Amino acid sequence: MSKLSEEIEDADFRVAPPAEQLEDSESQPLRTLSQDASEEVVQDFAASHGLTHELDVLQKAAALLQEDVVLEHTPGVSPSELRALRREITHKWQQPRTLYFTIFVCSLGAIEQGWAQTGMNGANLYLPASLGIDLGSTHDSFVLGLINSGIYLANAILGSWLAEPVNNRIGRKGAIFSAIALCLVGNLGSALSWSWPVLLIFRIILGTGLGLNASTVSVFAVESAPAYIRGGLAVSWQMFTAFGIFLGFLANVTFYDYGPDVVWRLQLAAPLIPTIPLLMAIWLCPESPAWHIKRGRYDLAFASLSQLRNTKLQAACELYANFLSQRRHSKTLGSSPQSYLGKLTSLFTVARNRHAVLASYTVMLSQQLCGINIIAFYSSSIFESSGFSALAALWASVVFGLVNFLGAFPAIFTMDKFGRRRLLLWTLPFMALVMAFASLTFSLPKGTAQLIILAGLIYLFCALYSPGVGPVPVPYSAEIYPSAVREVGMALxxxxxxxxxxxxxxxxxxxxxxxGEQRSFGLYAALNVLAWFLCWTFVRETKAVELERMDMVFTSSPSSFVADQWSEGPKTWISRRRRGEGWQEVRQEDAPG
Structure with a gap:
């Protein structure tokens, strides 16, 4: 047995309390290692992973991870490194260009996702007549619904589940490239379809690419971002999905005068525009550090982290903390399953994973229950049936897309300030109320006033959705699973x-x-109330929790979590105060003592 393994075996590992309890305690070390033991462990770690040339910076990182460390008194930390560590508190958004470029590239994939949705929104006004499914029969209504949902159907049963094997074989960058290539084929094929079965086939190809893309891009962004701004950066997925929705609506208006047999083809082809730069730019990004770590390549992970962090010391702190966490995870939970089936099964057989599945399922379900995608798909049809002309309905949808995009900006700063859970519990009740009011507008006399009120309420609903249940589910799901099953968890x-x-x-x-419109909107108002209750019951806070510490959040059972919520009282349900927003306090919670 190596010296490293002996030190890990002799270490006094202590599992920290759930993240909800972290708010009322000063320090929660994941493990206890003596100063001398930590020195020997880091030397063996460097030697075992080809990092002996970085031993100096790794030793400083190990020292910084000690409990009760004082930055100014840490041996070997230079003034520039000390300044960089302090600026994580005072200037946390000043990050390397490579990090922001990586997030930007991920955003291009999100634009394709949103644009593909709203291309069909405008095409719904022309496509049925062109393909002979406009007779108003039950069959035609079902076919139109199937075509609209084809991308989601393929996403659910094929695209998302390809994420684990594709990522495992060719990495995050290769998976994103493959996904976008499928999207390119799907967009072009949809535009050239001559019958609805052919269109459905290409929508399924598109959905497969979108599923693989969505399951990979968000994980890539989460694994690249530092914990203290991870939520704000991961919001890029929802924000630029919303931007893609806006561009799709704008394109729908732009193509309005091209003729009914041509316009829907242009609307379905247009989403390929962001795929071209993405296919090239993805190879300029560093590979995910977590993906390298899963393969035991800590040397390559350190190279990636060094590009994504301001200093090598910050990269070394993250790398070494991740290494210690992986070792603790292996000791307490055993070796990670290697087969696809084993990983999938562990989502339900391992309690920690099962709790994460429940939380992830809840936020994803809540996003659909609120009714936003129905508006995104059918807003043009809803506006037109309410009295808008076809052109006016398209312009009304453009405004909807713009509100959706602009409304996501606050989430950049609130995700890491207020937390994911709080944003959900704050916004869902108001969304239910607005949807209820929208349903009442259909009882008003038809006319300009009724149209203005209906459009205004839909825009207000969108503005409430954009900083809450809009941006939270995808990054939340990407961050809560252990590294060993993250792709499978995100696929689910x-x-x-x-x-x-x-x-x-x-x-x-x-x-x-x-x-009818009134009772349909009323139903979705009730579903927003249901979504609030589910989020209160099952969603746990992950704000500022580093990925390697996420086990602590999902240790307790759902019943214990709910009991804690009741015992703390209503004031704490949507309002929490977390101790320690600074670098030193956050790092100390992970420190080996």
Whole structure:
């Protein structure tokens, strides 16, 4: 047995309390190692992973991870390194260009996701007549719903589940490239389709690419970002999905005068525009450090982190803390499953993973229950049926897309300030109320006033969605799973959202025909209330929790978590105060003592 293994075996590992309890305690070390033992461990770590040339910076990182460390008194830390560590508190958004470039590249994938959705929104006004499915029969309504939901259907049953094997074989960058290539084929094929079965096939190809893309891009962004701004950076997925929705609506208006047999083809082809730069730019990004770590390549992970952090010392702190956490995870939970089936099974058989699945399923389900995708798909049809002209309905949808995009900006700063759970619990009640008011507008006399009120309430609903249940689910799901099962966990999350999006998209035309606009909107108002209750019950806070410490959040059972919520009282349900926002205090919670 190596010296490293002996020191780990002799270490006094202590599992820290759940993240909810972290707010009321001063320090929660994941493990206890003596100063001498830590020195020997870091030397063996460097030698075992080809990092002996970085031993000096790794030793400083190990010293900084000690409990009760004082930055100014840490041996060997230079003034420039000390300044960089302090600026994580005072200037946390001053990060390397490479990090922001990586997030930007991820954002291009999100634009494709949103644009692909709203291309169909405008095409719904022309496509049925062109393909002979505009007779108003039950069959035609079902076919239209199936075409609209085709991307989500493929996403749910195929695209998202390809994420684990594709990522495992060719990495995050290779998976994103493959996904976008499929999207390119799907967009072009959809635009050239001559019948609805052919269109459905290419929508399925597009959905497969979008599923693989969504399951990979968010994980890539989460694994690249530092913990203290991870939420704000990961918001880029929702923000630029919203931007893609806006561009899609704008393109729908731009192509308005091209003729009914051509316009829908242009609307379905347009989403390929952001795929071209993404196919090239993805290779300029560093590979995910966590992906290298999963393969035991800490040397390559350090190289990636050094590009994504301001100093090598910050990269070394993150790398070494991750190494210690991986070792603790292996000791307490055993070796990680290697097969796809084993990883999938562990999501439900390992308690910590099962608790994460429940939380992830809840946020993804809640995003669909709120009704936003129904508006995104059918807003033009809803506006037109309410009295708007076809052109006016398209312009009203453009405004909807713009509100959706601009409304996501506050989440950049609130995700890491207020937390994921609080944003959900703050916004969902107001979304339910606004949706209820929107349903009442259909009782008003038809006219300009009714149209203005309806449009205003839809925009207000969107503005409430954008900083809450809009941006939270995807980054939340990407960050809560252990590294060993992160791709499978994220695949399950994306599949969950896509499955429910499929169900809602297929059934909404029939629902609208059966219940009418007023009762349909009223139903979604009630579903927002249900979403709030589910989030209160199952969603746990992950604000400022480093990925290697996420086990602490999901240790307790759901029943214990709910009991804690009740015992703390209503004031704490949507309002929490976390101790220690600074670098030193956050790092000390992970420190080997």
């Amino acid at each position: 999350a994306i599949s969950t959202a896509s499955t429910w999006a499929t169900i809602l998209s297929v059934t909404f035309p029939s629902l609208l025909a059966g219940l």
